[in-house]
Amino acid sequence: MFDPRDETAPAFDHARLLDVLARADATRLAALAERLLPELGAVEVVNSRTGLVMLPMRDSVLGTDFHLGEVLVAEAHIRAGGTEGYGMVVGRDLERAMAMAVVDAAASLGQTPEIRAFLHREACELSAADTARLCEIEATRVDMETF
Amino acid sequence: MAYVATRGGERAIAQSERLYRAELGQIDAARVDTLRKTLPMLIDRVMGEASLYEPDLAALALAQAGGDLYEAVLLLRAWRTTQPRLSIAEPVLQDRLFTHRRISAAFKDIPGGQILGPSLDYAHRLLATDVLRGRPFTPAPVDPAPTPAPACQPSLAAWQKAHGLVADPAPVEVAPDDIPDLTREPLLFPAKRAHTLQSLARADTGGMLALGYSAMRGYGSAHPTVNELRLAEAEVRVRHPRGTVFSAGRVKVSQAEVTSKGKSGLLELGFCATLGWNEVKVISGATLDLNARGAAKGSPVEEEFFLYHTEPVEASGFCIHFKLPHYVTFQSSLDALRGAKAAPAPTKPEQVPA
Numbered sequence: 001m002f003d004p005r006d007e008t009a010p011a012f013d014h015a016r017l018l019d020v021l022a023r024a025d026a027t028r029l030a031a032l033a034e035r036l037l038p039e040l041g042a043v044e045v046v047n048s049r050t051g052l053v054m055l056p057m058r059d060s061v062l063g064t065d066f067h068l069g070e071v072l073v074a075e076a077h078i079r080a081g082g083t084e085g086y087g088m089v090v091g092r093d094l095e096r097a098m099a100m101a102v103v104d105a106a107a108s109l110g111q112t113p114e115i116r117a118f119l120h121r122e123a124c125e126l127s128a129a130d131t132a133r134l135c136e137i138e139a140t141r142v143d144m145e146t147f
Numbered sequence: 148m149a150y151v152a153t154r155g156g157e158r159a160i161a162q163s164e165r166l167y168r169a170e171l172g173q174i175d176a177a178r179v180d181t182l183r184k185t186l187p188m189l190i191d192r193v194m195g196e197a198s199l200y201e202p203d204l205a206a207l208a209l210a211q212a213g214g215d216l217y218e219a220v221l222l223l224r225a226w227r228t229t230q231p232r233l234s235i236a237e238p239v240l241q242d243r244l245f246t247h248r249r250i251s252a253a254f255k256d257i258p259g260g261q262i263l264g265p266s267l268d269y270a271h272r273l274l275a276t277d278v279l280r281g282r283p284f285t286p287a288p289v290d291p292a293p294t295p296a297p298a299c300q301p302s303l304a305a306w307q308k309a310h311g312l313v314a315d316p317a318p319v320e321v322a323p324d325d326i327p328d329l330t331r332e333p334l335l336f337p338a339k340r341a342h343t344l345q346s347l348a349r350a351d352t353g354g355m356l357a358l359g360y361s362a363m364r365g366y367g368s369a370h371p372t373v374n375e376l377r378l379a380e381a382e383v384r385v386r387h388p389r390g391t392v393f394s395a396g397r398v399k400v401s402q403a404e405v406t407s408k409g410k411s412g413l414l415e416l417g418f419c420a421t422l423g424w425n426e427v428k429v430i431s432g433a434t435l436d437l438n439a440r441g442a443a444k445g446s447p448v449e450e451e452f453f454l455y456h457t458e459p460v461e462a463s464g465f466c467i468h469f470k471l472p473h474y475v476t477f478q479s480s481l482d483a484l485r486g487a488k489a490a491p492a493p494t495k496p497e498q499v500p501a
Contacts, residue, residue, distance in 0.1 A: 018393030051233035053383055053395070055200075056326050058238045059344055060302035060404060061418040061436075063318025065238045065326050066344035069194075069422040071383050071398055072201035075233055086387050088233075090396030092201060104387075130245070134295030137247055140263040141296065144255060 011111045012119050021100045022089050024122040032118050033099035036106040040080040043102075047077040050092045076101035083108045153472045171213045182206040191399060191423025192216070196459050197223035198330075198349035200398045200422050217463035224460055235323040237384040237392060241302035244379035245397065249300055252373040253406055259300040264378055303375035304404050304416055313406075313414045336451045343439075343450055347432040348421045351459035358447045358457065359431025367438035367448040371405035371430070374416060378424045398422060403429035405437050415440075 012020065021029065037043070052070040059066060074097035076087040085105025087097040107115050183190055183206035193205045197220045204223060212218035248264025251257045263269075275284040308315040327341040329349075334342055347355070363371060378401050382394035402420035409415035417437025419429045438448035447453060456462060 014387070014389070014391040015393050018387060018391060022393065022395050023397075049231070051231045052199075052227065053233055053385055054235045054323075054328070054330075055381065055383060055398065055422075056235065056238040056323055057381070057400070057402075057420055058240050058318070059340070059418045059420075060241050060304040060402075061313075061416040062316055062340060064340040064344065065321050065323070066341040066348070067326060067328055067330075068239065068345075068348050068381075068400065068420060069198035069200060070227065070232075070330075071236075071422075072199060072204065072230065073233065073383070073385075073395055077388065084388065086389075088385055088395040090200075090383055090398060092203070130298065131295050132291065133247075134298060135291035135293070136289045137262060137264055138292035138294060138296035139289055140248075140266075141292070142261050142263050144261070146255060 011116060012107075012123075016123075017107055017111075017119060018100075018104065020119050020123050020126065021087065021103055023126055024100075024118075025125070026093065026096050026099075028118070028122070029099045029103065030095060032114070033102040035114070037102055040102065040105055043078050043080040045076070045078055046084075047075055048094055048098055050074050050094065053088075073097075078102065078105060080105050081109055153474065167213075171210075174207075174210045179203065179206045179210050182209055188424065192352055192425050192428070193219050193223065195421040195423040195425055195428065196220045196349055196351060197227070198422070199223050199227045217459060217467075220459050221464070234385055235326070238323065239381040239400065241305070241377075241402070242299055244300075244377065244381055244400070245298050246296075246300050246377060246379045248378040249375065250373070251303055251375050254303065254374075257303055257375070258306050259297065262296055300377075302377075302404065307374075307414065307416075311413075313416055314411075334454060338450055338454065343436070343454065344418065344420070346454045346458070347419050347436065349459075350428075350432065350454070350457035351462060352425060352428040352431075354457035354459070354462060355431040355435065355453070356427050358453045359434040361447045362434050362438045366446070367434070368442070369407035369409075369415065369417075369437050371407060371417065371434040371437055373430060374404040374406040374414075376403045376426060376430065377401065378426070399424050401425055401429050403433040405430065405433040407437060 050072060053073050054070050055068045056065050057068045058064070071090055072092055074089050074092055074094045076094065076097040078085045078098070078101045083105050085101035085103070085108065087100025087104060089096050089100060103115065103118075106112075111119075183202050186206075186209075189209065190202050190205045193209060193216060194200050194202065196216070197205065197208075199205075204226065205219070208219040208222040211222060246262070248266060249259065249262045251261065255261070278284050304313060307313045327339045327345075329342055329345050334346060338346070361367070362369075378399070380397040381400045382397055384392055385395050386392055400420060400422060401424045402418070403426070405417045406414045415437060417433040417435070419432025419436055421428055421432070435448055435453050439450045439453075442449040445452060
């Protein structure tokens with residue numbers, strides 16, 4: 001089990017950090033952002049809005065990229081503490097996107113043990129949920145006999 | 148348009164809308180929440196046709212439309228236009244989909260195996276009437292396997308290409324910003340493949356089934372077999388201002404490849420995908436795609452025919468507009484009819500030699 005006091009626990013690279021934040025538990029993410037906010041000082045909100053992200057897909061027959069449709073996302077972009085933070089989450093929860101942006105900004109100044117502990121815990125929970133689902137899916141593997 | 152406006156009727160129109168909405172009663176967050184949780188297949192269908200992925204809004208649209216799918220899709224397409232386009236995500240690739248279901252009806256032993264996933268394909272279709280007598284229906288839980296299924300699988304077409312069973316044209320690299328987009332440009336024929344597939348992705352499920360079924364019954368040139376059917380979740384991979392690409396979350400997608408033996412000695416494939424899980428739609432769409440090449444003008448499997456006639460907002464809108472007052476235009480038809488009746492019988496036309 002991850003020990004939050006363990007300073008040697010590996011830091012998350014930026015892509016992995018953002019992946020985990022975007023799918024992290026909303027309540028725990030908001031709580032972490034609340035705790036980190038005072039350290040960032042004055043926050044300038046560049047953007048806090050919902051909007052559309054067009055999602056393309058590659059056709060497996062001719063390899064043509066085409067647009068599958070648009071996904072509603074919540075986006076937050078802030079400047080604080082001499083750095084910037086960005087959050088984008090599928091859905092319309094502006095608070096979740098803002099909490100993500102706050103944690104992104106704080107993490108860019110250094111992944112403190114508290115931030116790393118949070119990331120590890122959330123990554124573990126997400127991975128456990130995926131594994132549980134994949135075990136259910138595996139139960140539906142079928143091998144039909146033909147005559 | 149040559150319609151002549153009518154005037155009046157404001158009171159009746161207002162009361163008519165009230166009469167409709169009174170039937171639906173108060174719409175609150177709890178109703179929307181229940182719809183979203185209990186009708187995921189319907190929500191998916193509406194999101195796919197609306198071309199807007201947001202389950203809460205789709206549930207709200209359904210609640211507000213009282214379950215009228217075309218009204219719900221129209222509400223969502225209209226709402227969509229109030230939102231800014233923030234970016235275009237990285238293209239979704241088959242081998243990166245988090246796969247819940249992947250089957251092939253053409254090949255038994257596909258690489259990765261056949262995974263039924265969530266499905267009623269082999270279920271008895273029995274109505275649980277006990278529920279109405281106060282005995283709730285509680286589904287049995289899944290007995291999970293000890294080991295997880297692999298999350299990602301390549302498309303079956305990729306395996307067939309590697310084995311020389313289907314043609315393998317070199318993909319054309321297109322920057323996401325340059326992918327043709329029907330929300331910004333009109334559908335013209337012959338359609339770009341990107342337009343065809345985008346149009347199928349947001350087409351009306353029922354319309355696609357009707358036209359796809361006509362091809363399956365023999366009004367097309369190719370009989371489909373499902374090469375691969377997949378239900379999955381795709382990551383929405385976007386860009387951070389510092390350039391890092393990350394996933395903002397997952398959305399449900401479905402896709403189908405259907406196949407038929409072509410004249411060239413290779414297998415031919417048709418493709419369709421959509422937002423949300425909707426198997427009838429993607430199998431029908433892939434069947435239309437498979438049959439479209441070389442289809443005769445005016446045939447149900449010709450792309451101009453099926454793309455124009457399966458656009459849900461245009462098709463339903465045109466259908467229901469016939470309910471609106473056409474008194475003046477119809478009056479001119481009546482006048483012509485009465486005029487013809489009143490006129491003396493025409494003399495027998497001269498016989499023209501054949």
